[in-house]
Amino acid sequence: MPLSPSASADSRRCRGHPELQDEACLNFNVYRTQGVPLDQKLPVLVWIHGGAFVAGSWKSFDGAAFVASSEVPITVVNFHYRLNSLGFLPSALFEAEGLLNLGLVDQAFFLKEFVQKHIASFGGDPDQVTIGGRSAGGHSVGIHYFHNYNEDTDKPYFARAIHQSGSVTARAFPNATYPLYVRQFTEYMAYLGCPTTEDRKAAMDCLRAADIDKIREISTKLYNDSERNITWPFQPTQGGPLLEKFGSQSGYDGTFFPVPVLTSNVNDEGKYYLPGDLETNEEFLAYMHNGSPALNATDLSLLAELYPDPAVDVGSPFAHSPNSTQYDRLSAAWSDYGYICPGQETAYRASVADVPTWKLRFATNASWPAWQGIPHTSDTKYTWDEPTVQHPDISHVYHGYLASFVAAGDPNAHRYPGSPFWPRYEPAGYGLDSAPAMQLVVQPDNGTRAEPDAIRREVCMFWRDPERAPRLNK
Template sequence: MVMAPSTLRSFVFLAWISVVGIGLLGLWLWDFAPGENPLPLIIGSRPRVTVRQGVIVGSEVKTGYPQTLEMFLGIPYGLSTAGERRFRPPVGVNASTEIFDASKYGDRCPAGPSRDGFPQSEDCLNLNIYRPKARDESKKLPVLVHVHGGAFNTGFGSNRQISNLVAWSAEPFIGISFNYRIGALGFLPSRLTAEEGLLNLGLKDQALLFEWVQENIAAFGGNPDDVTLMGVSAGAHSIGHHLMHNTDRPPPFHKVIIESGATTARAVYTPTNPMHEQQFQEFLTELGFQDVPEPYIMDELRTLDVKKIKEASDTIFNIYNPSIRWPFQPVIDGEGGMIPIPPIDAWRSGKWHKVPILTGFNTNEGAMFVPKTISTASQFTAFLHRLLPSLSKDDLEILNDVYPDPLSHPDSKYVETRKGVGLGAQFKRLEQAYGHFAYVAPVRQTARFAAADGDAPVYLYHFAVNSSVIGGADHGNHAPFVTYNRDIRERSDSIEEISGLMHAYWTSFITTGDPNAIEGRYPDRLPWPAYTRDAGKLIVFGAGNDEYAGGQNKGTAVQIMDDTWALEECRFWWARTELFEL
């Protein structure tokens, strides 16, 4: 066996192309994935790269970008996870001499909705590579690996325009996106799965991908000694965990971009946490496995149709989603695991890889998650106590002081002023409290711990563009600004400027480790200062701009400010991090 048969797409018309290739310059194939532009693939020139697993044949894209890109899509980095390999650590692909047609995206991992017609299957461990055609082939290019988000229950590799990020960069680099197992198939915490060594499989998929990059990216013109990881939300949480994994050896990356996430984000429990055990039992019951003897459960799960596994996984997620008590999450898996100790303990003991970090948060991180109509103070407290049962009565009393009730405190900054859009009186208060707990405080925790060490620079940002009336600068709203998406560029001149500046800072960091080093299209942009714990400065993007939300205010594209926004609230959450890692 040389490669999983179901992943191998034989490229049967290579000989024909060699004869009539020039005549095919006008022939277009369209390949579309949400987050990516439609890809008109010109077959007339098909770049070929030979690696251990075979010959990878890509395609050129000449439309929709400022330069021609070469793309290699759907390349397997692991064998199919079906059958006996389900609920087991991933296995890398074997050596081969096969020719692989890399002109189409591979299957996505089974979890979440699939409304766009793209197939999901357990043969989903695949990656996509984007590189500029015009490059100095004598030099190895920096490499970006993007880890997708989606609450560890949804999402796929091509859901962000990494190709756009590459194409508009002033300095060349290679971009990579990939799929990894999510939902119950990737993260199924419980006492049983812990005993069988089956925790955090999705993080292990990611680690296998990083190994693949180290072994193979040089063949594509990339530098394995200059790799940046980048991700939003669950992708950012993942990178935070890898930042603290195997700290006794050199990491397979050299810089990280952690957007709206962190290793201490939300809650990282042990696998035997009562909520995880309850969700595991509900998952088994959904499958009719409640009476299966424990020694046979995992073997029996491996025999089921994957559609049933996916349906049960999605069902349990949807039950818990309204309360944001998401199932199927990474957990502390002990010595030798992906998260060997509580993340806050790793920070305090100095156990992380000392690499340059670019990280940040959005103003309204919690808006998309919390109920819109919550209206009373008791509902506010009850929602957070259900989400975080380890908060004591005293903690909840302090919480209500830190976030003053807008109904009893008319001067509270959490008074809801938006009328006629269906928002309850406690919505602003709750979305800010949840956003601070889950994202803002953990991001700043990363910045403060890493900056205090001083071994590598840290750059902190705050994204403040008001992107909708209800959501504001919501979770993930910054993502298309960074990749300089067409719909962002065409919204207004000021929105384009904010997006262009963010793209310039990010790509400069990717290619040099310094967001200021490459001038690009914005040579006069404000210098972004490295963060220091004692006198922290951060960069703020788009404060006061509401054009994307239908307003007329242009705001300020970029400014440097002291790191003081919502500081009291973050201190409340920092003092209680241990309560969310039990």
């Protein structure tokens, strides 16, 4: 049963197209298995949508289909939160005003003040809440999961978590002094005609009076300027609420909620949006360095060795790229940096703390061309058992594991009939000398099975290195 406290026109204000966005957008839907009395409290999945923190909508997750396909009764909630510069405006001004990470604050407010206090009125069990999300939604889940400190210490507002292509250490979340953020904020304020002097009141008064259309215009322009290099503006900012310290440090400190966790990635995350025109090693390194400018010469030299240059090494695993010499190499490096190795770090930190942990590699195409592999978001429609996907059998299997995890805290308890057992992720150690933990690979033609998490292990140790993490803003 879909329920929403807002009119449909209002629901457009947070989502998708920046030209529709404003701040009046915290609204939600609730879906619940039909025929179950409201006094029977059901496990709840709260889905946080993705969209790079600049776009997206609850429409990216079909809560009704997820509920309808579940073997056991459940409830699903999806919702909107502030996006783009209205939800994330990294700047010294917003840091001083206590206004960083407003979109994350929206999420926490919704999870604590609505879900925990009121989901029982909709037949949901506040003690059996799973938070889940993909991409920016998965990063958000990671940020909440790794915030067992400050006002949240030992007060979890969820019982389990699903990260799909997301992590607290995914990509990079610099602080407000990051030079790129300073330049983007300066251009943003200039376009709106607002001062960037030390007069904070004048600056805030100007922003509050700014025309929403102009805010949308400059937000779109700054995003488009950054799209090729994936140096997106309007991101969660380290030092702000829910990211008072880097996510990697929270992992080392053990300041995360020890509740069951499931993390997954697709094979070729970066091929969703990376450029296909780089030809030389210099261009490859410059692209990676531009995204992580604090990497030093030693880091870059190691990077070149770990991902052999197909322009000079005929034995490179990235040779014979489909559209440019460096495309497969760049895609592998960015996938590892931004998604795959952070997902492994999440699984490792949770598992060694004796938290029930499951890790998955999604290797099923979603009608992408062969040259693009299985890129970011390929698992989206498979999540809710969608009959129109390229491989409907995988849709049954994948959804079955996820729904089982929501219902029971274990992906195996109510898995789709005939699906293989998904072993827990239990690494024998941290380094390459230890045996890899087991994960599940989901692929068609009866290929879903347990496998060692052994793909590009050496490069993941590079990206997960605690000494390097600060230079990566992770």
